[in-house]
Amino acid sequence: MTNILLTGGAGYIGSHTYVALVAAGYRPIILDDYSNSHPGVLARLEEITGKPVLHVRGSVADVGLVSALVDEHKVQAVIHFAGFKAVGESVAEPLKYFDNNITGMLRLMQAMDQANCRALVFSSSATVYGDPASVPITEAFPLRHTSPYGYSKIVCEEMIAAMLAAKPAWRAGVLRYFNPVGAHPSGLIGESPQGVPNNLMPYVAQVATGKRAQLNIWGADYPTPDGTGVRDYIHVMDLAEGHVAALDALLKTESSFTVNLGTGQGHSVLEVVRAFSLACGHAVPYEICARRPGDIAQCYADPALAQRLLGWRAQRTLADMCVDTWRWQSRNPEGYS
Secondary structure (H helix, E strand, C coil), X not given: CCEEEEECCCCHHHHHHHHHHHHCXXXXXXXXXXXXXXXXXXXXHHHHHCCCCEEEECCCCCHHHHHXXXXXXXCCEEEECCCCCCHHHHHHCXXXXXXXXXXXXXXXXXXXXXXXXXXXXXXXXXXXXXXXXCCCECXXXXXXXXXXXXXXXXXXXXXXXXXXXXXXXXXXXXXXXXEEECCCCCCCCCCCCCCCCXXXXXXXXXXXXXXXXXXXXXXXCCCCCCCCCEECEEEHHHHHHHHHHHHHHHHHXXXXXXXXXXXXXXXXXXXXXXXXXXXXXXXXXXXXXXXXXXXXXXXXXXXXXXXXXXXXXXXXXXXXHHHHHHHHHHHCCCXXX
């Protein structure tokens, strides 16, 4: 079997990708320090896949550990999820993000190079486009950042590009996610944010369960069909399957690529609220508030390149995203705790 190392593999996207990799015949190995995840996910992964989970507790910045792990298990590729991802937190604590996201990437690539494993799938983000001049967004759009988080992703992409230019043996798939939401249809794994959720869907879900009183919608006067912000929401299982497609392409063609992973369709905040109300069977209370500084009107992908290069496109609908999120949230109101 082909062994694949998942750094941050116990997290939201990493855990769903683990399931998709097992289904595709790969043997994933999780490395996680649980700074932004919960070890309770491991038993859930065993239940879903019917197989024991190989996992190691440790930091991606530990070069000796990562190198030994790659060497011991003859890892053929790494999927790197171990980055912090909250925009607001990155503004408040930029050094935390530079240390984890940038230094962590540096140490990971050092360990991989040392262990002669030079195939990398990198978890990037649509935040590298900043405030785009138009939509839909293609991979050719200029890169710019509006937060330390976005900056850290751009720096990591540049580090990868430098390694590809310097060392022909290296190859990489850079995946620019749009807005991952949803959960595995079993309801066993899903998004379990620590503290107050930073993203719309988990916040809506917590309001729907009564954990939070109401949703604040920041601005209803944008130049969009209903005045609220429009984003490209992608089901986490579609995203997970995108990683499998990227890994397949990386190992079979040995060529590098950078692609958007999104649906190509934007949904407004009010659309999401209405869809979630249908999924949970009752209204989700909300209040319209003033715009937040830095928010943009709309952001959605042109996913054509991923379909052409990887043979992948998103299949699941907004209704699927809401139904699966509600199943997860209603059965696990406190996440994995």
